[in-house]
Amino acid sequence: MKSFLAKISLFIIILTLISACNSIKRVKDGELLLVKNNLIVNDEKSNDVDALSQMYQKPNSRFLNYPLRLNIYNLAGENPDSVFNAWINRDPKRYERLKRRYSNKQIREMTNYKRGFNNWLKKTGEAPVIIDDRKTKKTTNRLKVYYQNKGFFNATANYKITPSEKEKRASIDYTVNTGNPYIIDSLQVTIKSRDLDSIYNLSKNKSFIKVGKQFNTGDFYNERERLTVLFRNSGIYNFQLNSIKPTVGLDTINKDYDLAVALKINNLQVRQNDSIVEKEYKVHKIKKVNIYTDYTYENSKKTYIDSVTYKNYTIYSNDKLRFRPKAITDAIFINPGEIYRDNDRTLTYKHISNLRTFKYPNIQYQYENDSLTDLVTNIYLTPRKKFSLGFDIDITHSNIQDYGFSFSTSLISRNVFRGAETLEISARGTLGASKDVADSEDQFFNISEIGADIKLNFPRFFFPFNTERIIPKYMLPTTVVSLGTSVQQNIGLDRQNFTGLIRYNWTPSKKNSFSFELFNLQFIRNLNASNYFNVYQSSYDRLNAVALSSDYIDDDASLNIASGETDAFIADVVSNDYPVTDSELSTVLSVAQRQFRLTQDNLIASSKINFTHNNKESLSDNNFYQFRTELELAGNLLSTIASTANLQKNDRGKYKLFGVPYSQYVKTEFDFIKHWELSGKRDVLAFRTFFGIAIPYGNSDNIPFARSYFGGGSNDNRAWSAYQLGPGRSASILDFNEANLKITSNVEYRFDLFGSFKGALFADAGNIWNVFDDIEDEDRKFNGLESLQDIALGTGFGLRYDFSFFVLRFDVGFKTYDPAYELGNRWFKDYNFGNAVYNIGINYPF
Structure with missing residues (x-):
């Protein structure tokens, strides 16, 4: 009942706020508020995004069909100073009362506050868009030109302002008649340079x-860009875009709608003294490559005392050369004896930066002596400091740890083996x-953890044989070797952790990347397994309830964890030394199995390969997709041993x-993300779907906790907290619910609100299940297609603030379809703010 009254109250408040706002408050007499633009092309309504973007005036933005930003703007006063002064002067004694309570400075600050808040409302809001005849005519002409650029040279455009039934509002109808399109009938290409002519004919x-294609101005822009890139990557070092002169024979425009097009590529125009001289474009070759390994502005005039020649590269140093030549030249793609290519310079920039040993390089070209085609390349490298030290401090929180203060420090050493290693x-x-349920007098700071890691990065494949033919250096091959260890005390089960890793990374293209872990070792040892029931309270509560109902303990007592009474009770029930009902036996066996699983030590030795494809062009690209897949095999080598x-x-x-059973399993994952930009706006529809399964075999009956899946959380199904969803329809009775099969899909509509505030509406569907392992509970198991009816659905909304370099996210998720309830009674059972889950996250979830 309280939840229902809260919803009604919120609804009434929202209605009151909306009704109190007047959209035409700032619209003067004789003016019209623009509410809609309609584009009619050849008597049919058009939703062409590019054509609609040509309009100089667009209606005020709307949130859920409500002009939120317009009404925020309307809340601002036109003259806040006069309003404040009028309020003071309305009562002759009011100013005297204010003076007795506040100083003159404080009263002036009240005025400034009123003015500042007023400006904030205007800046956050959006001024009403008043129909402007001048801008409307400009839009009409712009639409005409837009369609003419697409080959409709006879296009005509008009507009009509249609007043709305509501006061001071109107829409604009833009009408375009395109006529017939013009087609390219002939193409004549004239190229003065013989080298350019040869390159052009090859592509x-x-x-x-193309002949027979409808005329489109965009094709001419694209062709100029294509040819410029082609020529500058085919040896034409000094090629200029303005040398390309496409023309259309306007005198050929006729009733047959045919066009004659000419493409002319002129020679290079250079200034000599006071005159312009024409020079023929020629293919340039790289004659020499000089590499300066310790360049700074201070030593730029000094004579280099050390130099070495390696594979036709000349490497210079102001002091004794600190790098092995191969480590430098492997990152250089500008090769002596080859033709000039822009791409080689770009790859060189990228690979040198990837070494993490030098600052951004400076690459310069100059002609050798009096030659007009031979280039000398000078590459200036400025080393970073040999050592760098960093510190970091964080405040942490987790399910086990109430409060935590963590610190870390790192030391980076560069060029360790003279091969640009890090x-x-x-x-x-x-x-x-963390509050220990077994000890009411434990001290506040009762958790400690210490750990150390060592990581070595090679800017190449560290392998017994040469892999360059399989994975050439342009793919940015790197090797990471790392070792790590950590010890936790008085946190959970007091865990020791040791990790070891050998990983290879390479990037075949801008959109594709691979990661191959040849060996990944993780050893987990629990030092305080007896603390299990202090950490996993739900397991203790279930066991204690059975002990009470079976009269194992008195009604006013509880199982004593410290004395081992919990373990003794489990042993008595499992060995049939203490009689319980079948239901109680099932509960005890479930708790015992869970305790064994989470307290056992783990030894995981695996190999893993990961592939990612991402066609996102830039940070501002909102039309892209990403696909990631992964395969992991664990325990096979140890099984052989x-x-x-x-x-x-x-x-x-x-x-x-x-002394530890090693884990053996196969695990695979598929992750797909797709973003669509809607209606040419900043609104984005984001979709994600994920499937993952880990199958134990051989030496394992289940998957280690560290490799299992969980449901819920700020980046998953946001209507459930992390680890609180599933498995299956088992009603989330444990503290940390996990399983070895996961299916999930998410969809989110993201939109601008005002300023840096963004909004979102989302739906998250998915669940986790047990499959092919030792779990016998049918509620937790995946049993084919019928288990898909146990997919949970959460819906909700979010508010985000964009700080440019990261996004602070707040999401509210409601349990819309909850598989924990019986079939037929799962929809909207806990759909209220009282049972909602509130998530705070950094950046977008997918």
Whole structure:
């Protein structure tokens, strides 16, 4: 009932706010507020985004069909100073009362505050768009030119202002009659340079300008860009865009709608003294490449004392050369003896920056002596500092840790083995607080963690044999070797963690990237497994409830964790030494299985390959898609060792290495993201779908907790908290719910509100299940297509603030379809603010 009254109250407040706003408050007599633009092309309504973008005036933006920003603007006073003064002067004694309470300065500050708030309303809001005849005529002419540029040379355009039934409002109808399009009937190409002519003829089939194609000005722009890129990557170092002169024979425009097009490419125009001289474009070759490895402005005039020649490159240094020549030349794509190419320079910039050893390089070209075609390339490299030290401090919070203060420091050493390698050594520590349910007198700061990592980056593949033929250097091959360890005390199960990694990365193209982990080792050891029931409170509550109902303990008592009474009760029930009902036995077995799973030590040795394709062109590109897939195999190498070395087995028949059963499984994931920009605005429709499955086999009956899936959270299904969704229809009875199969899809509509504030409406669907493992609970298992009816649905809305370099996100998710309830009773069961989940996140979830 309270939830219903809250909804009604909120609805009434919103209606009152909307009704109190007057959209035409700032529209003067004789003016008309623009409410809609209509484009009619050849008697049919058009939604051509490019054509609609030609309009100089557009209606005020709307949020859910409501002019929110317009009404925010209307809340501002036209003259806030006069309003404030009138309020003071309305009562002769009011000013005296203010003077007795405040100083003259404070009273002036009241005026300034009123003025500042008023300006904020205007800046945040949006002034009413008043129909302007001059801008309307400019739009009409612009539409005419737009269609003429598409080949409709006889296009005509008109407009009509249609008043609305509502006061002081109107729409504008733009009417365009295109006529018939003109077609390119002939194309004549004239190129003065013989070298340019040869290059053009090799790729003329890729031309944007073709006979039989409808005339389009955009094709001419695209062809000029294509030819400029082609020539400058085919040896024409000094080619200029303005040398390309496409022309249309206007005198050929006739009733047959045919056009004669001429494409002329002139020679280079250069100034000599007071005259302009024409020079024929020629193919340029790279004669020499000089590399200066320690260039600074201070030593630019000094004589280089050390130099070496390696593969036709000459490398200079002001001091003894600190780099192996191959480490430098592997990042250079400008090769002596080859023709000039813009792409080679771009690749060189990118690869040198990727070394993380030099600042952004400076690449210059000059002619050798009096030659007009031979170029000398000078590459100036400025090294970064040999060592750099960093510090970081964070405040953390997690399900186990109430408060935490973490610090970290890192030392970076560059050019470790004279091959532009980077060594990074880091250390971290945490001091935190967590309430222990077993100890009411524990101190506030009772958590500590310390860890260290060492990581070595190679700007090439560190491999026993040469891989350049398979993965050439333009793919940016890199190798990462890392080792890490950490120790946690009084947090959870007091965990020791050791990791080791050998990873290879390469980028075949701008859109594709690969990552291959040859070896990924993780060893997890729990030092305080007896603390399990202090950490996982829900497991303790379920066990304690059975102990109470079965009279194992008195009604006013609880199982004592510290004395081991919880473990003793489980042992008594499992061994049938203490009788319980079948339902109670099932609960105890479930708790015991969960306890074993989360307290067992883990040894994971795996290999993994990851592929990502992303066709996003830039940060502002809102029409793109991304696809990622991953395959991981774990335990196969250790299984080979176990069978040949005859390793010992535990009481469950699993091989042990270093006293720990190793994990064996296969895991694969597919992740697809698609963004659409809507109606030429900044509004974006974002979609994501994910499928992941991990199948245990051989030495494992289940997936390690560190490799399992969970549902819920700020980047998943936002109507459930992290780890609180699923598995299946099992009603989320555990503290940390996880499983080995996950299916999820998300859709989100993102739109501008005002200023840097953004809004979003979203729907998240998905769940996790157990499959092919040792879980027997049918509510948690995936049983084919019928289990898809257990997919949870959460809907909601979000508010975001864009700080340019990151986005602060606040989302509210409502449980719309909850599989924890019985079939037929799952829709809108907890659809209210009281059961909503409030998420705070950084940047967009997908």
